Amino acid sequence: MTDLEEIKSRLDIADIIRGYLHLEKAGANWKARCPFHNEKSPSFMVSSDKQIWHCFGCGEGGDVFGFLMKIDGLEFKEALKILAERAGVKLQRQPSGDYAKEKNKKEIFYEINEWATKFFEKQLWGGTPASKKIMEYLRGRGLKEETIKNFRLGYAPKEWRLLRKFLNSKGYKDGDVAEAGLIINSIRQPAEKIQNFDYHDRFRGRVMFPIADIQGRVAGFTGRVFDPLFTKEELEKQGKYVNSPETIVYNKSKILYGLDKAKLALRKKNVCILVEGNTDLIMSHQAGVENAVAVSGTALTEMQIGIIKRYTENLIIAFDNDEAGNLAAKRSIDLAMRGGLNVKVITIKGAKDPADILKEKDGALKWQTIIDSSQGVVDFYFGDVFLKYSADSAENKRKITQALLPVVRKVQNKVEQYHWLRVLAEHLNVREEFLIEALNSIKVKKTGSYGGTGEKNQAVETRDAAGENLIGLVIKYYESGHCDLNLPENLSFSDARFGEIYDCFLSIVKNGKKISDFYGELSDENGNLVKKMIFIVEKRWEDETLIKNDIDFLIKKIQFRKVKADLNCLALDIKKAEAEKNKKEIDLLKKEFQKLAEQLK
Numbered sequence: 001m002t003d004l005e006e007i008k009s010r011l012d013i014a015d016i017i018r019g020y021l022h023l024e025k026a027g028a029n030w031k032a033r034c035p036f037h038n039e040k041s042p043s044f045m046v047s048s049d050k051q052i053w054h055c056f057g058c059g060e061g062g063d064v065f066g067f068l069m070k071i072d073g074l075e076f077k078e079a080l081k082i083l084a085e086r087a088g089v090k091l092q093r094q095p096s097g098d099y100a101k102e103k104n105k106k107e108i109f110y111e112i113n114e115w116a117t118k119f120f121e122k123q124l125w126g127g128t129p130a131s132k133k134i135m136e137y138l139r140g141r142g143l144k145e146e147t148i149k150n151f152r153l154g155y156a157p158k159e160w161r162l163l164r165k166f167l168n169s170k171g172y173k174d175g176d177v178a179e180a181g182l183i184i185n186s187i188r189q190p191a192e193k194i195q196n197f198d199y200h201d202r203f204r205g206r207v208m209f210p211i212a213d214i215q216g217r218v219a220g221f222t223g224r225v226f227d228p229l230f231t232k233e234e235l236e237k238q239g240k241y242v243n244s245p246e247t248i249v250y251n252k253s254k255i256l257y258g259l260d261k262a263k264l265a266l267r268k269k270n271v272c273i274l275v276e277g278n279t280d281l282i283m284s285h286q287a288g289v290e291n292a293v294a295v296s297g298t299a300l301t302e303m304q305i306g307i308i309k310r311y312t313e314n315l316i317i318a319f320d321n322d323e324a325g326n327l328a329a330k331r332s333i334d335l336a337m338r339g340g341l342n343v344k345v346i347t348i349k350g351a352k353d354p355a356d357i358l359k360e361k362d363g364a365l366k367w368q369t370i371i372d373s374s375q376g377v378v379d380f381y382f383g384d385v386f387l388k389y390s391a392d393s394a395e396n397k398r399k400i401t402q403a404l405l406p407v408v409r410k411v412q413n414k415v416e417q418y419h420w421l422r423v424l425a426e427h428l429n430v431r432e433e434f435l436i437e438a439l440n441s442i443k444v445k446k447t448g449s450y451g452g453t454g455e456k457n458q459a460v461e462t463r464d465a466a467g468e469n470l471i472g473l474v475i476k477y478y479e480s481g482h483c484d485l486n487l488p489e490n491l492s493f494s495d496a497r498f499g500e501i502y503d504c505f506l507s508i509v510k511n512g513k514k515i516s517d518f519y520g521e522l523s524d525e526n527g528n529l530v531k532k533m534i535f536i537v538e539k540r541w542e543d544e545t546l547i548k549n550d551i552d553f554l555i556k557k558i559q560f561r562k563v564k565a566d567l568n569c570l571a572l573d574i575k576k577a578e579a580e581k582n583k584k585e586i587d588l589l590k591k592e593f594q595k596l597a598e599q600l601k
């Protein structure tokens with residue numbers, strides 16, 4: 001048995017999926033509302049028998065590995081590791097040497113972070129005068145107790161060695177705790193000379209935000225200074241925010257704050273809202289807008305864009321209403337568009353940031369309204385530049401054109417481009433022709449064009465549902481002992497694997513072999529495909545009397561499909577021959593066309 005089979009045989013797919021969805025019994029199977037598309041009644045089915053899942057609404061489906069990869073946005077290797085652990089299967093290619101050591105270290109760091117999170121939480125809920133003040137502050141910012149618990153916020157007391165002592169008491173060495181980023185040595189000395197008493201807590205007198213990775217494990221922390229605990233001089237000497245350093249478990253360019261809680265909503269709503277700060281994110285989730293993640297104090301990176309793309313291609317950027325936020329938004333827009341995302345922008349007016357809006361009465365409603373009215377990127381740039389310069393001097397007009405023409409140049413759709421040119425011409429009170437001339441002299445990079453969103457995705461592959469149903473039905477029909485199948489030799493399917501399966505099945509039927517022989521002859525991949533097909537038809541054709549009838553119907557449908565495709569090809573050939581005035585060829589093709597068209601009658 002391979003590792004994969006071993007893992008599958010030891011786990012029940014329903015148990016794994018139950019960790020994510022509420023499963024209800026449905027005959028021999030389980031059903032739930034699909035996490036991958038929006039639906040009111042459940043069409044997501046899980047079969048413990050076949051160890052597969054399938055959604056009859058959106059057509060997604062697969063085995064337990066596929067489920068984990070899709071729902072957690074994991075690579076196959078990551079899913080394999082997680083499930084191997086769950087199943088207690090030792091993977092055959094054991095990590096060795098440095099890799100094993102590093103893996104061990106990672107686990108220790110996660111443990112240390114988990115203990116630290118518990119420690120900070122306990123301090124916050126401890127009821128001391130300082131912690132009461134912090135709770136007051138958090139409530140004042142609009143956070144509910146439930147939310148504070150859910151995001152595991154905490155408090156690092158203004159002490160020097162409290163956390164260090166606590167972690168030591170749990171058996172963790174200073175060296176590891178320091179490397180995990182929770183304690184630091186203030187006196188710069190070579191590592192071998194550092195003595196224990198040199199270490200002190202990194203986070204002191206701060207509100208603590210644990211930063212979780214995609215699976216919800218705490219990878220690092222952000223600590224916001226709690227002002228009332230410090231004198232003015234002390235405050236000036238330290239940053240408002242202190243972050244954990246990069247460690248082997250905390251890769252800042254990869255982690256998005258809140259993603260572990262947002263991932264399901266990202267899929268369902270098919271759009272990701274990107275905010276700047278941790279509090280913006282928490283408030284958004286509290287208000288029920290859960291498809292939001294935060295960059296958390298750093299600029300958006302290419303890796304983060306790649307991660308967002310696992311869930312959705314649509315991004316709405318909502319950055320703070322200040323100079324820094326505006327700059328960060330522009331940088332993020334360009335990067336996200338180059339990364340292939342469809343980008344929209346939220347401009348926050350009359351408030352500092354999303355958290356500010358969400359704190360207000362009716363904040364949730366306001367936030368949703370703002371999201372719904374997010375602008376396209378060109379709108380955003382126009383609004384931004386018009387606000388910055390008034391078009392009252394030649395100097396300013398030049399600045400406006402310099403800023404906006406490159407933006408207009410990137411708009412792909414010509415009608416749209418002309419629209420923006422006119423807006424600009426009217427605003428500047430100049431003639432369009434001048435702008436067009438200037439526009440044409442701007443060179444534009446191939447990547448990152450604006451507008452025309454969605455066009456590139458139109459050529460989505462369509463599933464061969466008829467083929468899928470036919471193969472599932474004939475196998476089921478044969479399996480239940482019927483021998484009156486009359487299957488044509490040549491059927492063409494749009495999926496090559498379907499053809500392989502069909503041909504294999506045909507030879508089994510012809511030679512009167514058993515169905516178990518059929519399964520034995522299939523490759524693993526095709527075997528899984530067949531399982532899925534049977535699962536699908538079992539749900540749809542519970543009434544067996546219809547099966548024979550529908551098999552004949554599906555065969556006709558697939559044959560017609562082929563004839564139609566051939567006719568299309570012939571029509572093209574005829575056109576070509578006509579253009580070349582090749583009379584002999586035209587006659588030949590037309591005859592063929594008529595013969596073929598007869599079959600459609």
Ligand SMILES: [Zn+2]
Pocket residue numbers: 034035036037044055056057058059060
């Ligand atoms: Zn679905």
